[in-house]
Amino acid sequence: MDLPRQMQSVGPELSAENVLQSISAALHVSTGPVVGQGASKQAIMKNPAIIMDTQQPHIQQVLISSDDINKQEQKVQLARRRLQDLIQSLE
Numbered sequence: 001m002d003l004p005r006q007m008q009s010v011g012p013e014l015s016a017e018n019v020l021q022s023i024s025a026a027l028h029v030s031t032g033p034v035v036g037q038g039a040s041k042q043a044i045m046k047n048p049a050i051i052m053d054t055q056q057p058h059i060q061q062v063l064i065s066s067d068d069i070n071k072q073e074q075k076v077q078l079a080r081r082r083l084q085d086l087i088q089s090l091e
Contacts, residue, residue, distance in 0.1 A: 010037045010044050011058045022057040036061040 001020065003009075009019045026034045036059040037044060039051045052058070 006062055007036075008041070008060045009058055010041050010060050011048050011052065012045065014058055019058055023059065026055070026057040030055055 001016065003016055003019060007019070007023075009016075023034070032055070034057060037053055037056055038061055039053075041060060044051050
C-alpha cells in the first residue's frame, strides 16, 4: 500500500507499514482529531523521543481541503456506479 503524497512520515527509520500502523492506532485510540505531528520534521529528527506527540501518528500535519473531499466523493460515486452496473449485469 502506498501513502498519499500529503502524508509524509516523520521520525527516524519509518517504513510505510510503520506509518500506517501509527495512523491506525491513532484512529482507534484517540478521542480527539487525528492530524499528525505539530512540530517540524527537522525538530523531530533532532530529538524524536522528546518532541514527538505520542497521541498523533508519525506523519507531518495534514490539512484536508474541500477539493480533497470533492475528489474523494467523486471516486466513491464512480465506485458505486461501477458496483451498481455489475450487480445489474448479474441479474
